[in-house]
Amino acid sequence: MLIVWIVIILAIVTLAQIMRISAIAMKIRNRREEDISDADNNFNGIFLLLFLIFFLGGTIYLWAKYGNGMLPEAASEHGAELDWLFNINWIIVFAVFFLTNSLLFGFAYKYRGKKGRKAYYFPHDNRLEMLWTIVPAVVLAVIIILGLRTWNSITGKPSEDAKVIELYGEQFKWTVRYSGEDNKLGFADYKLINGSNPLGVATAASIDSAINNRTDGILKTIEDLRIAIAADSAGNDIYSVEELYEMRSKMEKYSRIKERIEKMQRQYEAANSDLAVADDDRISKLELHLVKDQEYQFIFRAKDVMHSAYFPHFRAQMNCVPGMRTKFKFKPTISTKEMRVKRSNEDFNYVLLCNKICGVSHSNMKMIVVVDETQEEFDAWAAENTELAIATTN
Amino acid sequence: MSATAHTHHKESFITKYVFSQDHKMIGKQFLITAIFMSIVGVFLSVLFRIQLGWPGESSSFLNTFLGDTWAPNGILDRGMYLGLVTIHGTIMVFFVLTGGLSGTFSNILIPLQLGARDMASGFLNMISYWLFLLSSVLMLYGLFLETGPASAGWTVYPPLSVFEEGIAGSGSGMTVWLISMTVFVASSLVGSLNYIVTVLNLRTKGMKMTRMPLTIWAFFVTAVIGVLSFPVLVSAVVLMIMDRTLGTSFYISDVHIGGEIMEQAGGSPILYEHLFWFLGHPEVYIILLPALGLTSEIISTNARKPIFGYRAMIGSILAIAFLSFIVWGHHMFITGMNPFLGGVFVFTTLLIAIPSAVKVFNYITTLWRGNLRFTPAMLFSIGLVSAFITGGVTGIILADSALDIQVHDTMFVVAHFHVVMGMSAILGMFAGVYHWFPKMYGRMMNTKLGYIHFWITIICAYGVFLPMHFIGIGGAPRRYYDYSVYDAFDTVQGDMIIDLNIVISIFAIIGAIGQIIFIFNFFYSTKKGQVAIQNPWKSNTLEWTTPVEHVHGNWPGELPTVHRWPYDYSKPGADDDFIPQTVPLADGEEEH
Numbered sequence: 006m007l008i009v010w011i012v013i014i015l016a017i018v019t020l021a022q023i024m025r026i027s028a029i030a031m032k033i034r035n036r037r038e039e040d041i042s043d044a045d046n047n048f049n050g051i052f053l054l055l056f057l058i059f060f061l062g063g064t065i066y067l068w069a070k071y072g073n074g075m076l077p078e079a080a081s082e083h084g085a086e087l088d089w090l091f092n093i094n095w096i097i098v099f100a101v102f103f104l105t106n107s108l109l110f111g112f113a114y115k116y117r118g119k120k121g122r123k124a125y126y127f128p129h130d131n132r133l134e135m136l137w138t139i140v141p142a143v144v145l146a147v148i149i150i151l152g153l154r155t156w157n158s159i160t161g162k163p164s165e166d167a168k169v170i171e172l173y174g175e176q177f178k179w180t181v182r183y184s185g186e187d188n189k190l191g192f193a194d195y196k197l198i199n200g201s202n203p204l205g206v207a208t209a210a211s212i213d214s215a216i217n218n219r220t221d222g223i224l225k226t227i228e229d230l231r232i233a234i235a236a237d238s239a240g241n242d243i244y245s246v247e248e249l250y251e252m253r254s255k256m257e258k259y260s261r262i263k264e265r266i267e268k269m270q271r272q273y274e275a276a277n278s279d280l281a282v283a284d285d286d287r288i289s290k291l292e293l294h295l296v297k298d299q300e301y302q303f304i305f306r307a308k309d310v311m312h313s314a315y316f317p318h319f320r321a322q323m324n325c326v327p328g329m330r331t332k333f334k335f336k337p338t339i340s341t342k343e344m345r346v347k348r349s350n351e352d353f354n355y356v357l358l359c360n361k362i363c364g365v366s367h368s369n370m371k372m373i374v375v376v377d378e379t380q381e382e383f384d385a386w387a388a389e390n391t392e393l394a395i396a397t398t399n
Numbered sequence: 400m401s402a403t404a405h406t407h408h409k410e411s412f413i414t415k416y417v418f419s420q421d422h423k424m425i426g427k428q429f430l431i432t433a434i435f436m437s438i439v440g441v442f443l444s445v446l447f448r449i450q451l452g453w454p455g456e457s458s459s460f461l462n463t464f465l466g467d468t469w470a471p472n473g474i475l476d477r478g479m480y481l482g483l484v485t486i487h488g489t490i491m492v493f494f495v496l497t498g499g500l501s502g503t504f505s506n507i508l509i510p511l512q513l514g515a516r517d518m519a520s521g522f523l524n525m526i527s528y529w530l531f532l533l534s535s536v537l538m539l540y541g542l543f544l545e546t547g548p549a550s551a552g553w554t555v556y557p558p559l560s561v562f563e564e565g566i567a568g569s570g571s572g573m574t575v576w577l578i579s580m581t582v583f584v585a586s587s588l589v590g591s592l593n594y595i596v597t598v599l600n601l602r603t604k605g606m607k608m609t610r611m612p613l614t615i616w617a618f619f620v621t622a623v624i625g626v627l628s629f630p631v632l633v634s635a636v637v638l639m640i641m642d643r644t645l646g647t648s649f650y651i652s653d654v655h656i657g658g659e660i661m662e663q664a665g666g667s668p669i670l671y672e673h674l675f676w677f678l679g680h681p682e683v684y685i686i687l688l689p690a691l692g693l694t695s696e697i698i699s700t701n702a703r704k705p706i707f708g709y710r711a712m713i714g715s716i717l718a719i720a721f722l723s724f725i726v727w728g729h730h731m732f733i734t735g736m737n738p739f740l741g742g743v744f745v746f747t748t749l750l751i752a753i754p755s756a757v758k759v760f761n762y763i764t765t766l767w768r769g770n771l772r773f774t775p776a777m778l779f780s781i782g783l784v785s786a787f788i789t790g791g792v793t794g795i796i797l798a799d800s801a802l803d804i805q806v807h808d809t810m811f812v813v814a815h816f817h818v819v820m821g822m823s824a825i826l827g828m829f830a831g832v833y834h835w836f837p838k839m840y841g842r843m844m845n846t847k848l849g850y851i852h853f854w855i856t857i858i859c860a861y862g863v864f865l866p867m868h869f870i871g872i873g874g875a876p877r878r879y880y881d882y883s884v885y886d887a888f889d890t891v892q893g894d895m896i897i898d899l900n901i902v903i904s905i906f907a908i909i910g911a912i913g914q915i916i917f918i919f920n921f922f923y924s925t926k927k928g929q930v931a932i933q934n935p936w937k938s939n940t941l942e943w944t945t946p947v948e949h950v951h952g953n954w955p956g957e958l959p960t961v962h963r964w965p966y967d968y969s970k971p972g973a974d975d976d977f978i979p980q981t982v983p984l985a986d987g988e989e990e991h
Binding site: 024025027028037038041045063071090094095102105110112117127130137142155156198205305308310311320326329359361362367369371373 | 654710735772773800880
């Protein structure tokens with residue numbers, strides 16, 4: 006460490022000395038800092054040209070080597086369309102990028118200053134300015150039309166036979182909920198979340214148990230307070246004032262939430278909501294399995310903070326926002342097995358990543374996605390690896 | 400006016416250097432503060448680049464600076480990583496490129512280039528600086544808190560930024576961040592109002608709006624954008640403070656965090672995103688326009704040619720300013736907002752490409768058949784135009800909502816905005832410092848060191864950000880602590896990301912070290928640089944008609960009178976290749 010500091014200090018001292026010497030030299034030769042000699046102009050002009058070559062060459066090299074970021078071809082139906090759109094846009098982007106950078110650095114090289122030459126006085130030219138207003142406008146119109154066509158088809162309504170799946174994000178894991186035979190997800194509410202109901206799925210039983218839990222909590226606190234009061238009158242303090250205050254506010258919170266759950270219960274009743282649709286909902290905490298060529302309508306929810314469900318291989322992404330239900334649909338077209346062959350990599354897997362900063366372990370929040378070849382394959386996996394959304398312990 | 404009263408006024412050390420009301424001194428105060436803040440901001444990025452380049456490897460460098468709390472055994476703490484990313488972003492965007500860039504050059508150049516004695520209100524101008532300093536100190540203070548600085552990303556989206564159960568930095572770190580930003584916005588507003596009033600009221604005789612240098616146009620429009628958009632950030636921040644302390648629920652609903660049900664209900668985090676990006680997008684142009692303004696002036700002066708299409712340049716600045724207010728939704732394509740609304744934002748966003756293209760082609764045409772004098776400022780300006788192109792074209796990809804699905808929130812976005820906004824504006828700021836240094840300090844910076852600085856900077860900047868695009872296209876999310884998670888599902892891609900991250904980190908470290916040359920050149924030249932002459936660059940604008948030694952009130956005698964636009968370089972029929980704005984039109988001479 007000391008050596009590093011010594012080197013830095015020496016470097017600065019050397020720099021200062023060089024500056025002094027160059028200052029003296031300039032004085033002797035009667036040159037000033039703002040006098041840019043032809044040699045300086047030539048040096049920088051040539052360097053700008055070299056830089057252009059390396060810059061564009063480097064871009065081509067990176068593109069040739071890493072192309073689409075080493076991603077395999079799109080594994081979903083709309084993904085293929087999106088990749089086509091990407092290619093069209095890349096062609097336009099690269100053309101503009103090469104043309105304008107070449108003109109910029111090329112002119113900088115070509116018109117590098119020479120003593121005695123006079124620049125060409127050329128303040129404006131309406132035709133030229135029209136040209137580079139209209140040409141970009143036309144190109145952009147094409148980009149916009151193509152882009153919005155694809156955007157509308159991606160965000161449009163899913164087909165009738167799309168299966169509904171819920172993805173639930175929380176710090177720092179994903180949970181999948183399959184909607185079961187009826188293809189309908191049961192209602193859910195964050196107030197119903199507990200150990201045996203991690204997604205807060207609403208059924209008649211889960212609502213009752215949530216209300217009962219709160220009632221128990223209130224009763225238990227009242228009991229504790231009663232004991233405390235009795236002990237207090239006998240002259241020994243079990244709880245400090247702060248603890249008593251905390252117990253009271255906890256009890257109040259229990260009763261407020263209980264009231265809200267009861268209100269929710271009444272609303273479900275009033276709307277004639279069929280809470281039984283949740284009964285066949287099954288969840289998976291380890292992997293998301295999909296079936297090839299089956300369209301899926303994903304519903305996204307979040308428990309604590311914002312997350313974003315990102316499937317790079319399927320060209321799909323949607324934010325998961327607490328308090329909202331967001332949607333995205335896609336149809337996987339290449340099974341995991343097929344992709345492993347294509348990648349000639351036995352260990353390749355599709356993945357679901359979290360792509361919205363969500364806390365310290367954000368970068369670990371992922372889930373392996375498997376696209377099965379057939380429904381039978383999926384069923385066999387599901388039978389083994391999924392569980393009911395609400396655990397029935399007794 | 401009160402010219403004489405100004406010039407004969409004797410000042411003490413305190414009123415001259417500390418509580419100065421002179422716009423030139425305030426500009427220099429902004430600059431020095433911004434240089435300090437940028438050293439901190441860049442240093443923070445070096446710290447997290449070490450982690451990203453060599454994840455999980457022990458580094459005594461990290462341990463030395465972050466200690467055992469934040470880098471135990473030399474490995475960066477996960478929470479601190481996010482804290483560094485957050486504070487790096489905040490410092491660079493607001494304190495360096497907004498306060499620093501606009502604060503420095505608007506202050507120095509508006510009165511000087513308009514022929515005014517000072518800003519409309521010297522007192523408010525002083526307040527603006529001191530608020531800026533206060534907010535800077537607060538932001539830095541956040542780094543030293545026990546629970547760490549704000550760490551929810553520089554956009555501080557709720558609910559993560561609201562609940563400390565979500566991340567430790569959302570405790571007192573976030574409180575300090577919010578207070579600092581509120582003070583910062585106050586500083587920015589006071590400054591901007593001052594700039595607007597000065598430009599509208601204090602132009603000297605003959606300085607019509609259509610004779611103003613493009614620098615002033617850029618500062619003026621920037622100030623207008625700032626006045627219209629920054630208050631929205633304040634409202635976003637105040638509502639967040641209320642959500643955090645008073646239990647309101649503007650941004651919060653249905654949150655179950657840390658094993659507890661949060662009772663706030665009915666709000667929406669998306670509301671915050673709308674408010675934030677209503678500032679956030681115009682903010683991009685608050686950063687970029689001043690840099691483009693400086694560049695217009697520098698390129699024209701050093702090409703010895705008028706800027707091509709002066710009116711089109713003004714028109715495109717105004718068009719960009721207007722459009723910048725109706726495009727914020729492109730940051731939110733995948734928040735689940737109505738797809739039709741998304742389509743509207745695609746349209747408005749891509750429209751911005753038109754005035755941007757006009758500007759780029761006008762710069763290129765200005766170089767065409769010029770007699771280019773490669774001062775360091777000129778080189779940096781050319782670098783800016785290149786970065787503006789390179790970052791601009793990737794914006795076309797991101798503005799297309801369908802394509803954004805794939806690259807949203809990935810390193811591609813990070814690369815894009817670092818090139819188009821960070822790199823462009825920083826290069827523009829360097830250009831400005833090299834060009835107007837003689838006006839600020841009465842001395843010249845060393846040209847040779849300027850060249851070395853430029854070449855290191857441009858090579859390293861592209862070395863960092865070009866490869867970063869490819870990581871992003873590959874689907875690497877931003878704000879990841881460690882990309883080695885990729886190895887778990889695709890080693891081919893994992894290897895690419897690791898390799899490129901090492902390249903990026905090496906360029907970042909060399910580039911950061913290279914800035915020492917600039918810092919040295921800057922401070923050395925303020926004391927020992929060659930003494931400047933009055934108009935070293937043979938420029939037309941009014942600031943070069945003032946004496947080299949600063950006087951309070953700028954011109955010792957009468958204010959100059961303006962007779963022509965500022966870009967009469969190499970005009971046919973004239974002897975010199977420049978005609979200052981103060982020279983009356985000759986008989987039969989057309990203005991332009």
